[in-house]
Structures are given as structure tokens and as C-alpha cells.
Amino acid sequence: MALYLIVLVYCVLPSTLCYDNAFEAMDYLMRYGYLAPPDPHTGNLASYADYEKAIVDFQSMAGLEATGVMNNSTLEMMNRPRCGVSDKMGTNRFSHRKRRYALQGSKWFSQNLTYHIANYTHRLQKDTIEEHIHIAIQMWTEFANITFSKVNSTTADIVFVFANRTHNDGYPFDGEGGVLAHAFFPERGGDVHFDDSEKWIVGTASQGIDLLFTAAHELGHSLGLSHSDNINSIMAPIYRASISRQHQLHPDDMRAIQSLYGSRGFDIGTTTPYEHGTSEGHYDICMDPVIDGVTTTQDLSTYFYKGDFYWRFVIGKRLWQMVGYPKRIDSSWNEVEGAIDSVYTTHNGSTFFFKGDRYWEYVNRRFIANGSIADKFVGLPSNIDAIFTWSGNGKTYAIKGSRYYMIQENWHVAAGYPKDMSIWQGLPYARIDAAIGFGGNTRTYFFSGGDYYRFNDRLLQVTFGSAKFT
Ligand SMILES: [Ca+2]
Ligand SMILES: [Ca+2]
Ligand SMILES: [Zn+2]
Ligand SMILES: [Zn+2]
Structure with a gap:
């Protein structure tokens, strides 16, 4: 099977790229949901058409020209730091739609959530970390009808953890660079994990990864949002130093969170969100919980x-x-x-x-x-x-x-x-x-x-x- 894999990688990629990069690209596209992994029974890989489509989808998500051809700018984008969550969670992505947010498919039933910070990175003061996670939370609660309260218990709805490499969830971190953090959707508990190998920074420090921005992005997942292909939104998967300084939601993020939890005073306006299925009734079970x-x-x-x-x-x-x-x-x-x-x-x-x-x-x-x-x-x-x-x-x-x-x-x-x-x-x-x-x-x-x-x-x-x- 290994031989077959290598031969196929050579076949589907332009010969101008070296083998290592081609293999890396395939791995990346599989890891983030663009390409199906090899069939475990036959070892068969995706077809060339699938591969080309995967490149188009990634280029589209990353804000590149969607040519379907691997090139240096595409590879460079794949090497940027990013969120560890798959880009194809939940919704019907890349179907010739307007660039915008996506919902994963689950949300919190309660609109009053609790959070807990389990540990701290040594690179920042404890108070600084607490303050910036608090601000990241406020970035969402400012626009959506949800509240958070801080508790000192691992039974909190959303637990923030700094972790290195393997940390008992099947999604090991990769040292400095690459994956910065990941979070679980509401159906998986909503916890947020930061890669403790990153150089976490806040404020105006120039070299490093912005903790506030990253926390805000991951909280989006904790609340039920998938990655947006609007590259200026908080929920875009690839880290951009320029965007990371804005520290406020993009209108795309506001629409996303309001579609799940309703607005708090300020309604960004309604656009039909992409989600599984369509609801047909008009009851809100939470407002009128008399059940049969x-x-x-x-x-x-x-x-x-x-x-x-x-x-x-x-x-x-x-x-x-x-x-x-x-x-x-x-x-x-x-x-x-x-x-x-x-x-x-x-x-x-x-x-x-x-x-x-x-x-x-x-x-x-x-x-x-x-x-x-x-x-x-x-x-x-x-x-x-x-x-x-x-x-x-x-x-x-x-x-x-x-x-x-x-x-x-x-x-x-x-x-x-x-x-x-x-x-x-x-x-x-x-x-x-x-x-x-x-x-x-x-x-x-x-x-x-x-x-x-x-x-x-x-x-x-x-x-x-x-x-x-x-
Ligand atoms: Ca990393
Ligand atoms: Ca009954
Ligand atoms: Zn993410
Ligand atoms: Zn983790």
C-alpha cells in the first residue's frame, strides 16, 4: 500500500513540486477535511478529480485564486499557523455560495454558560490570561443573547486548557507553529485547548500568536460555529497577524452567532444560515416547554x-x-x-x-x-x-x-x-x-x-x- 500511495502522489501532482511538499499537501487536505483519507480496506486514494476539487476548495477557503493547481502560494498558505479544527465540519460547504459563515450543527441549549481556566501558559501572567479570555468571551456575548460566568470547576461547560503535544483527546499538538489551538463543538463539550508550544502574546507585542484572537476564534467553535470562508472573519481557519489585531467580530461572525442564539439589542440582520435540514414548525420548545x-x-x-x-x-x-x-x-x-x-x-x-x-x-x-x-x-x-x-x-x-x-x-x-x-x-x-x-x-x-x-x-x-x- 505504501508504494501505491507514493506512485499516486507523483501522478496527481505537477512535476515542478518536490515529493515532500506533495505528500505534505495531500496530508493537509485530508487532515482538514478536503480530501477523503485512503480507503482502509483497499488503500485506494481519492481520484485526480477529487484532488483537484480539494485544491479548489482549499484555495477558495484561503482566499487564493481557485485554480485547482498546486502552486507555491497554495503551499505557503498550507504552512501558515492555523486552527486545528477541520474546515469541512457540518455544513454544505463550497457549493457556489456567497462567502460566509458556517454552522457545525449543534448549539448549547442553555444560553447561560460557565467557563473555567484549568491552567496557564508560563509565557504570560495569570491575570493577563484571565483578562484576555474574558475579553474574548465578551466579543461574542456583546452581540449574541448568551452569558458566561467564570467558575472554578472542571465541570464548567467550557474549560480552557494549555497543553503540549499529546494531551489525551486524540488530537496531539505539533510544537511551535502549525496548529495553534482547537476546540470542541457544543455536542462534544465545548472545551478549548491551546498549544502551549506557541509564543503566546497579547497587546502590541510583535512576534508571536495573539491569545485574545485565538481564544475568540476557538470560542466560536465552542458555541457551534464552523470555519468561515470569509477570510476577514474571526472564524477563518488560517491565522493572519493583521486580522488578529482587530479584536472585534466581523459582521459575518455576528450573523453566525445571532443565527444560533439570537441578538442582544443589536441585530445584524437575517440571512438564511446553512445548516442541517430545515425546521418546519414555529414552536420554540424552550419558550413553551409543555411536551407530550x-x-x-x-x-x-x-x-x-x-x-x-x-x-x-x-x-x-x-x-x-x-x-x-x-x-x-x-x-x-x-x-x-x-x-x-x-x-x-x-x-x-x-x-x-x-x-x-x-x-x-x-x-x-x-x-x-x-x-x-x-x-x-x-x-x-x-x-x-x-x-x-x-x-x-x-x-x-x-x-x-x-x-x-x-x-x-x-x-x-x-x-x-x-x-x-x-x-x-x-x-x-x-x-x-x-x-x-x-x-x-x-x-x-x-x-x-x-x-x-x-x-x-x-x-x-x-x-x-x-x-x-x-
Ligand atoms: Ca502548534
Ligand atoms: Ca404525554
Ligand atoms: Zn477554528
Ligand atoms: Zn486538545
Whole structure:
């Protein structure tokens, strides 16, 4: 395979470039998402057309003339310091669109975030680092409806770390130059890592990498932005000393952040952002959090259902909401007819939707079966309010009004049920809309009229009562 690789590299590149550079270019294009890596089974590399397209895309992203031909200015641009995050995350890039921002596809559910600075580079004073990270945060919060508070805990939403080389996340740094920093998108926790081998500077120092600018760029990723192909924006991937001195968002960055979190007083104006899918409904689940049902499917996506619509969330350090929702329930679970009564997912990964006297069974979005509740769940009434598996004993319970039912392995209601809801102390009586287990299977969340109640399955009590769902 190694021989094949070398031969192919020679074939696809103009002979004026030396081998080392050609190999480096291929590596760069793969590393930053422009070119697919070799097929692990066959060793086959991308075609010449793919390679040419990759060069065009990179040149376009870097603000060069997009010729598709490797040349010295392209190589020079590849050797500049840059962010370590891939240039092709999330959105439909380079499709003859206007140069502008891109969204990765995830955002924070809460608009009030916390951050923590885990350690400091020896090149700058501790106070200086704190101050400049604070300013980088303000560059975003000035324009978007989000807030940050500093905490002294590694459980903060966004943790800033200075690290050298390998640092336990699978993305080792590379010494001085090259990659300056990287950050994780909201769905991966939002943390920011700076390469401690860089000569970090602030203010007017001339030689080095501007910490404030780099922090602001990485925070863009932490908040859900991908790289912009507008080379004057903060979110452009390649470091430019001239831009790094501006210390304010470009209008492209402002539009990006406002499209995710809304504006704070000053609205830069709306342009349709590129993102996964399109939302079809008009509900905002955060503003009106009365829900019909909630479940985490076998692929670990969490869905909230309300009326004909659903929202997708992922449970990380916090509950974070995917961009592009709500969508119609029947656009993903085609057989389900409109608003549901309740839903749950079994230990085996089967998701059951309930509505009236009917149920529908799926694995993720793959339809398995449907039928009458009375036939399969013998003893269970129609129109149930909520159904969930309780981590306290691994059993499944359904709730209707003031009564609850235990469902056995054979789907039948256990003898002795229904029982009265009063045993679930601290919950609103006969007003449960939906329920689900979260939190490493030690907590069950009950939703009622826009509030949720967190039931500690070990202590058998409500530990967090009647807080707003948001
Ligand atoms: Ca580096
Ligand atoms: Ca319900
Ligand atoms: Zn970046
Ligand atoms: Zn890292």
C-alpha cells in the first residue's frame, strides 16, 4: 500500500513540486477535511478529480485564486499557523455560495454558560490570561443573547486548557507553529485547548500568536460555529497577524452567532444560515416547554415531542439542542399519525409510540410493527400520559391520570396494578405529561405543564422540584 500511495502522489501532482511538499499537501487536505483519507480496506486514494476539487476548495477557503493547481502560494498558505479544527465540519460547504459563515450543527441549549481556566501558559501572567479570555468571551456575548460566568470547576461547560503535544483527546499538538489551538463543538463539550508550544502574546507585542484572537476564534467553535470562508472573519481557519489585531467580530461572525442564539439589542440582520435540514414548525420548545413525550432512542439521540413536531437533543454536560428543529414527527417516523400521547425506549432499543388505543414500534427510525395497545400491552388502558423505564428496579411504568401501571417482560400489566400516584412523593398529582430516565440512570425526569421534576431513583425523592424546563 505504501508504494501505491507514493506512485499516486507523483501522478496527481505537477512535476515542478518536490515529493515532500506533495505528500505534505495531500496530508493537509485530508487532515482538514478536503480530501477523503485512503480507503482502509483497499488503500485506494481519492481520484485526480477529487484532488483537484480539494485544491479548489482549499484555495477558495484561503482566499487564493481557485485554480485547482498546486502552486507555491497554495503551499505557503498550507504552512501558515492555523486552527486545528477541520474546515469541512457540518455544513454544505463550497457549493457556489456567497462567502460566509458556517454552522457545525449543534448549539448549547442553555444560553447561560460557565467557563473555567484549568491552567496557564508560563509565557504570560495569570491575570493577563484571565483578562484576555474574558475579553474574548465578551466579543461574542456583546452581540449574541448568551452569558458566561467564570467558575472554578472542571465541570464548567467550557474549560480552557494549555497543553503540549499529546494531551489525551486524540488530537496531539505539533510544537511551535502549525496548529495553534482547537476546540470542541457544543455536542462534544465545548472545551478549548491551546498549544502551549506557541509564543503566546497579547497587546502590541510583535512576534508571536495573539491569545485574545485565538481564544475568540476557538470560542466560536465552542458555541457551534464552523470555519468561515470569509477570510476577514474571526472564524477563518488560517491565522493572519493583521486580522488578529482587530479584536472585534466581523459582521459575518455576528450573523453566525445571532443565527444560533439570537441578538442582544443589536441585530445584524437575517440571512438564511446553512445548516442541517430545515425546521418546519414555529414552536420554540424552550419558550413553551409543555411536551407530550420524550425518549432516548437506541442511537442515544434524545427527542422531545409536542403536537405534530419533534426536537432533537443530545445529553452532554448539559442538554443541548440540535439546529434545524422542530420537524414533523411523520417526516421521521412515517407511520405515526400526528401528536402522540407518550413514548419510551426499551432496554433492547425498541421505541414504542402510544396514541389513543394504538402503538407503533421502531428501532431508531426503522419501523418494526404497530397494533392495538389492548392486544400487546394487556391490561394497559388507552390514552396513557407517560411511560418510562425506572432505573430504581429496571421496570417499565405507564402513567394515566392518578394511576400507574407496571409492565412486565411479556408486555402485560403486572398483577396488583394500577396503583395510586401518591406513592411518587413530590410529583404533581395526576398531572404528568412525560417521563424519562437521564443522568447515568440514577434520575428520572417527570415533565408537567412546562416544569420538570427530577426524581432521585436511589433516594426515592424529588431532588429538584418544579424548575423551569429551560
Ligand atoms: Ca502548534
Ligand atoms: Ca404525554
Ligand atoms: Zn477554528
Ligand atoms: Zn486538545
